[in-house]
Amino acid sequence: MQEHAATPRILVAEDEILAALAIEDELLGEGYAVEVAADGQAALEAARRRMPDLLLTDLRMPRLDGIGLIRALRGMAPLLPVVVMTGYVPSDGAAAFRQDGEGPVALFSKPVDMDALILELRRLLPLVG
């Protein structure tokens, strides 16, 4: 994991370990710094150690679910951009995760279109250089 101060960091919360590995691979390939957590609680602990520049999270996870994780992290960093990947999209869409005055939330349903996801990540979190 090569990283220096300017490399944007993405925290990936995904309990499907095989999916998490592939995503980590993709994001590293794109040039992001990546930290993978196996559930919401692990992601929260990782964020407490070091707040990421973007959260990429699943919704249904053991211990702490995606919504709880988003609320906890937004409590610490309200402008944190969030990308949600889920197999079950709430009926009111991205509005379910976002409160007024907070950073953007993008929503992707599974199976995730990885090309579209990477485009969105680049928009939310431009790579320097």
Added chain:
Amino acid sequence: MSSPLVGAWPPFLAASGFCSLVSPELAWLHLLSDLAIGLSYLSIPAVLLVVLLRRRDLAYPWLVGLFALFIVACGLTHLMHAWTLFSPAPVLDTLLKAITAAISVTVAVTLWPVLPRLLALRSPAALEREVMERRAAEERLGTFLANLAEAVFVVRVHPDGRLQIESVNPAFERMFSVPGEGLAGAAPETALPPPLAELALPRWRKVAEQGAPMEYEITADLPSGRLTWQTVLVPLRGADGRVERLLGSARDVTATRRLQAGLVQSARLATVGTMCAGLAHEASQPLNTASLWLRRARAAARGLPEAERAAFARAAAVVEDQLRRAGDLVARIRSLAGAEPEAAGRFDAKEPVAAAFRLAASEAAAEGITMTLRAADGPLPVQGSAGRLEQAMMNLLANARDAVIERRRNQPDAPASVEVALAQQSGSVVVEVRDSGVGIPEAVADAIFDPFFTTKDPGRGIGLGLPFAASAARAMGGRLEAWNRPGGGANFRLELPLADAGAVPAGAGAVPA
């Protein structure tokens, strides 16, 4: 015995018992009184006789006759008295008196037992009062019937079995949208709307023939729309025991039945929704992982020699294609759960319906199917997702088109039309899609909104179109129902609650991300 007082005139006072008539004046008075009484007694029975002849409905006519006889007899005895002043006729006089006595005793004896019955007879004043009371009661009943919410009708049953409408109340006219003035006296076969006559008359005839009350429920497409009503039909018998009339009362239960069907459909869709949500979620995980690893595999294959890389690319394309197909299916199943991220807002139902109609009409025209759209004037605001409603309409129209094509396969000359009607009906926006297709088989009518249920040939539909339309209706607080049309084909009715009055924004805005 002769009186010395008797001269040539006054008359010869020879009758026994008149010797006390000491003066001619008294004798005259006696004679004239007897004549007056006798004549009066003859006149009174004449009056009684006229009454007896004219009023055949008298309570005791024989009693009146007996009275007349009694009075005649009494009159004759008085006339006899007058006669005996001039010429004594003791035998005739006595005989007449005896006859009168017999008649008098008969009348006296007969009268006593009749007395209680005579007293029980109501006086004309009492009768008049009763008539007034009955008229008032009749008027109250008339007002009651005129304002009753239930439709009331009276049908006359002729001895030959012919039925004739005798009267209907205003609720009947309203419920079945028939003008009342044309109904009274008319034959139901011609006066009632055909679907109503077709379904109700066999039941009317049965009650007329069997003479037992009957309760039934009918659903029919009337000129005013689809109606479900419950009827209680009671036979009214005449004195001879024959069923002379049918008294019917009908209650409109359309809204109740709709509500019940809606609740059943809603419960069913809720179950389906939960199942679909779970299925979509669980199936999306492995599909997601597989898609992500296919990308990894592609990346890893970049280092392969040219020929192997091409072979791998072909294989990967097939896998990707199949994963996408499975992903699309998951997306469609997910949409049944009503959980697609979409903008909800107020919009004019006309817009998505017209948009879906335009798309479908151009396709249908190529198939030789006539499509028409009739819409009420003015906006029809509803609350929900315009995109979802458009998709639901696309599904309904595709379903109608397929049904028409299927019917035409077997009957090339069958009509090929799809009508779409958009209207406002008491707090709801109603979209009806009527096709001239094969209709819904009776046996599967309950299953057509179940996911993956289809009557189409394999490859022509997977059975998610109608469930989606039903689920979209439910998500907007409405419902979808379907039935077969009397002339063939199906009628789908999508009902959505009318949004509160207010401005209708054009289209639905996006939710800020």
